[in-house]
Amino acid sequence: MSVSVGDRELPVGVGAAAGVAAWVLSYLCTYLVASGDIQNSLFGRVLEAAEIGVWQAVGWVFFNAHFVNTVVDLGFFGGGATNAIGGENGFTPLLYVVPPLLLLVAGLAVGRYVGASDLDTADAALSGVTVVLGYGLLSVVGVFLFATENVTPDLVTGVLLAGVVYPVVFGAVGAVVASLTGGSSAESSSPQL
Secondary structure (H helix, E strand, C coil), rough: EEEECCEEEECCCHHHHHHHHHHHHHHHHHHHHHHHHHHHHHHHHHHCCCCHHHHHHHHHHHHHCCCCCCCCCCCCCCEECCCEEEEEEEEEECCCHHHHHHHHHHHHHHHHCCCCHHHHHHHHHHHHHHCCCHHHHHHHHHHHHHHCCCHHHHHHHHHHHHHHHHHHHHHHHHHHHHHHHHHHHHHHHHCCC
């Protein structure tokens, strides 16, 4: 499915699907890295006692990988914002690379799908931006899905940074890379002498 914007055709269906795939794969990679440590820690036992799923705690780490803080509100005892990546007891900082890398791949896939090598850079970038449709939607859902009574990903940065800025920037860059690295269809269809 594509949508016409002026004289441009935007691949919204493919972009949304690529965005969803990038989001799900980013979460799964985070789950593979973080879930075991969370389950086997004192923190995991506290989560279990509070009836908070490990999948939700992994969601907090997933948003942390987008530089979105986890907001903790302990009422009378205070609270604050935290990030579980890096530091002495944090998860590997390599988690910061996962969302951008998968969004670049998503943008590259969209760019290849539309034949971005035949487009100018702006049109290629615009096609890559369509990954925001899937990634942004799941980021908004994720902010609420991973929220508990006292702990939640920060709403504003979760929506704006993880849901909009990341997919727009990295999706566009991926599609531009597709336009710069792919041969034009005219070149690939002409016989080589």
